[in-house]
Amino acid sequence: ILNVEQSPQSLHVQEGDSTNFTCSFPSSNFYALHWYRWETAKSPEALFVMTLNGDEKKKGRISATLNTKEGYSYLYIKGSQPEDSATYLCASNAGGTSYGKLTFGQGTILTVHP
Amino acid sequence: NAGVTQTPKFQVLKTGQSMTLQCAQDMNHEYMSWYRQDPGMGLRLIHYSVGAGITDQGEVPNGYNVSRSTTEDFPLRLLSAAPSQTSVYFCASSYPKGGQETQYFGPGTRLLVL
Numbered sequence: 001i002l003n004v005e006q007s008p009q010s011l012h013v014q015e016g017d018s019t020n021f022t023c024s025f026p027s028s029n030f031y032a033l034h035w036y037r038w039e040t041a042k043s044p045e046a047l048f049v050m051t052l053n054g055d056e057k058k059k060g061r062i063s064a065t066l067n068t069k070e071g072y073s074y075l076y077i078k079g080s081q082p083e084d085s086a087t088y089l090c091a092s093n094a095g096g097t098s099y100g101k102l103t104f105g106q107g108t109i110l111t112v113h114p
Numbered sequence: 115n116a117g118v119t120q121t122p123k124f125q126v127l128k129t130g131q132s133m134t135l136q137c138a139q140d141m142n143h144e145y146m147s148w149y150r151q152d153p154g155m156g157l158r159l160i161h162y163s164v165g166a167g168i169t170d171q172g173e174v175p176n177g178y179n180v181s182r183s184t185t186e187d188f189p190l191r192l193l194s195a196a197p198s199q200t201s202v203y204f205c206a207s208s209y210p211k212g213g214q215e216t217q218y219f220g221p222g223t224r225l226l227v228l
Binding site: 004031032034036042043044045046049051089091093101102103104105106107 | 221
């Protein structure tokens with residue numbers, strides 16, 4: 001079982017602030033790192049899948065970077081808006097299997113105050 | 115497309131009762147999974163399937179059975195419910211992508227075992 005850790009557990013920011021949080025995962029047998037966004041009363045939705053060291057993905061104001069050698073990924077939100085309030089989950093594949101048996105972190109709960 | 119559907123949305127059981135959580139997807143995805151979500155613990159994989167007739171255990175399989183007779187359906191059975199199985203259950207599906215599969219989640223089933 002992989003150990004995927006996210007920090008911080010929760011974060012409160014003001015509208016317009018930029019913010020970032022961290023996902024750490026075992027760097028050995030790395031296959032892919034996933035980020036999901038989970039709004040209250042909805043289902044988790046995929047943001048990014050990242051596989052290569054140094055990968056950087058962007059979707060609107062949200063971006064993510066990946067360091068597979070040291071086993072971490074950062075998620076950045078530029079100019080946070082209240083609608084960005086959600087739980088952000090990262091997940092890592094268990095060791096190169098063709099089916100991604102994802103191990104999820106516990107999530108970072110982001111609250112953006114107007 | 116309806117995507118991934120789950121029934122029921124909410125269920126209350128007494129200890130020792132059995133029930134089946136239904137999951138269906140209409141995206142012709144080969145892979146399907148069941149997760150449970152508990153406070154502070156993120157999503158944990160219960161069972162998964164890489165195709166009709168093929169299932170395997172995830173991180174927390176005890177107390178749960180699955181079968182996959184069709185591509186569309188992946189029911190989760192609780193044979194004898196226990197209070198420790200009180201949780202929110204999510205079904206997810208994906209298509210093969212060499213370990214980079216994005217999971218599409220259903221709306222969840224909230225289960226309370228008394």
